[in-house]
Amino acid sequence: MDKNKNKKNKPEKMKIENKKTDSNKMEHSLKQIWNVFKLAQKKGVSPGQRVNRKTGEKEEKRVNFKTIESYVGMMESLGRDYKEKYGVSDYRKWQPEKIEELIRDRFDNFHKGNTSEAYNVNSLLSALKFYNHAVENISSLQKKHRTLVDTNKMRKEKNEKNVIRYSKASKTLRATPDQSVQVLQNIAQDGYKVPTREMAYHVAKIAQLTGGRHTSVLNLKAEDITIDKKTNSVYFHKDKGGLSRSVKVDEDTAAYLVALKEEKGTEEGRLFVAKRKDGTFMSVKETRKEISRIVTDAGKHLTTTKMITIKDENGEKKEVEIEQKFSMHSFRKSFALERTHQYIKQFTSKHQVDKYFAQLIEEEKAFSGEPRLKEKLDTLYERINKDREHPRDITLVEYAIFATSLDLGHFRNDVITQFYTDFKEVRKYYEEDYPQD
Numbered sequence: 479m480d481k482n483k484n485k486k487n488k489p490e491k492m493k494i495e496n497k498k499t500d501s502n503k504m505e506h507s508l509k510q511i512w513n514v515f516k517l518a519q520k521k522g523v524s525p526g527q528r529v530n531r532k533t534g535e536k537e538e539k540r541v542n543f544k545t546i547e548s549y550v551g552m553m554e555s556l557g558r559d560y561k562e563k564y565g566v567s568d569y570r571k572w573q574p575e576k577i578e579e580l581i582r583d584r585f586d587n588f589h590k591g592n593t594s595e596a597y598n599v600n601s602l603l604s605a606l607k608f609y610n611h612a613v614e615n616i617s618s619l620q621k622k623h624r625t626l627v628d629t630n631k632m633r634k635e636k637n638e639k640n641v642i643r644y645s646k647a648s649k650t651l652r653a654t655p656d657q658s659v660q661v662l663q664n665i666a667q668d669g670y671k672v673p674t675r676e677m678a679y680h681v682a683k684i685a686q687l688t689g690g691r692h693t694s695v696l697n698l699k700a701e702d703i704t705i706d707k708k709t710n711s712v713y714f715h716k717d718k719g720g721l722s723r724s725v726k727v728d729e730d731t732a733a734y735l736v737a738l739k740e741e742k743g744t745e746e747g748r749l750f751v752a753k754r755k756d757g758t759f760m761s762v763k764e765t766r767k768e769i770s771r772i773v774t775d776a777g778k779h780l781t782t783t784k785m786i787t788i789k790d791e792n793g794e795k796k797e798v799e800i801e802q803k804f805s806m807h808s809f810r811k812s813f814a815l816e817r818t819h820q821y822i823k824q825f826t827s828k829h830q831v832d833k834y835f836a837q838l839i840e841e842e843k844a845f846s847g848e849p850r851l852k853e854k855l856d857t858l859y860e861r862i863n864k865d866r867e868h869p870r871d872i873t874l875v876e877y878a879i880f881a882t883s884l885d886l887g888h889f890r891n892d893v894i895t896q897f898y899t900d901f902k903e904v905r906k907y908y909e910e911d912y913p914q915d
Contacts, residue, residue, distance in 0.1 A: 556580065692809075821877070
């Protein structure tokens with residue numbers, strides 16, 4: 479009887495072992511890719527060139543740690559697709575023509591209504607391009623690694639098939655401040671009172687009040703921020719774009735961050751650390767997924783659908799239905815709406831604008847010693863007048879949107895107006911008359 483039972487269990491054990499082996503191979507592949515990217519960053523390998531707006535000369539682009547994290551995430555997604563479709567976990571056995579087919583599958587998904595694929599494909603091609611550059615330019619990699627796919631070919635095909643990122647096609651709800659407050663209340667009041675839910679509430683609240691990305695918030699270490707208890711300002715050192723910035727928060731959030739900094743003896747020095755049931759520490763990725771799940775569940779009552787018009791692969795207009803959900807990123811959207819409203823009310827004259835940015839520049843000098851804000855302001859002026867025969871001054875509303883872009887870490891007005899908020903939306907939500915009208 480026992481022998482028969484063992485025989486029945488043997489195939490199940492083999493399946494489990496095979497799954498473990500595949501999982502190990504995938505983890506090993508991701509580790510190898512991560513090592514390639516880190517070595518490329520260390521060696522100064524560039525994914526391409528950009529034109530220096532001041533000198534007009536071409537210069538090499540640089541890739542930061544956060545970008546590499548994003549690239550690894552896209553390669554992991556490609557690895558899952560490759561394993562599911564072709565049964566191969568080891569990325570060194572990936573074949574270029576099969577990678578191309580997987581990318582074309584994403585083109586098809588886009589035209590079926592999964593509009594997020596436009597952004598995903600762009601990010602994936604950037605990751606693959608950087609990987610190829612690393613292999614081509616670092617001799618020590620060329621023995622064991624090879625380029626994976628012709629990214630220029632696939633990017634051209636993407637454009638020909640009209641796989642275009644539309645701001646109106648975002649699946650993230652463009653939330654209002656009131657909606658963000660509702661979700662925060664739901665997080666605090668619903669579900670079991672466990673440490674992860676408490677962390678989700680505070681991370682979400684910090685994202686709402688500071689406009690920070692939740693991954694960036696979760697990765698914060700004590701030395702990354704300074705809290706001014708008198709003004710309740712949080713100063714982020716060397717944030718996105720290499721620019722340090724300060725954001726005002728409420729008293730409770732400032733006190734919470736101060737307490738975390740004082741505790742700081744956490745694993746890897748991170749401020750936010752969650753534990754599994756067995757007492758071991760969760761990775762940032764695991765923590766992010768759990769917090770995202772809690773936030774999405776708390777905001778599910780806000781889910782909405784709408785019809786949008788896109789171009790099909792032949793260039794013909796067609797309508798697709800998209801579902802927009804509240805996510806962690808929605809807190810950044812509501813932050814942008816509220817913060818732009820505040821800046822528009824504050825910037826009633828050029829004098830007020832100059833005073834505000836002069837103060838930011840002084841703060842940046844004090845904390846980083848490498849002020850870059852003036853350079854960002856010059857770039858704003860150049861972008862606004864890029865195609866103008868007669869240059870014009872930056873308007874007060876444009877300064878307000880730019881100030882919001884600084885708080886969000888984008889430094890580009892077009893990104894804010896396309897994906898976050900604009901003057902028309904601010905005026906509609908707050909139902910106020912502004913001096914700039």
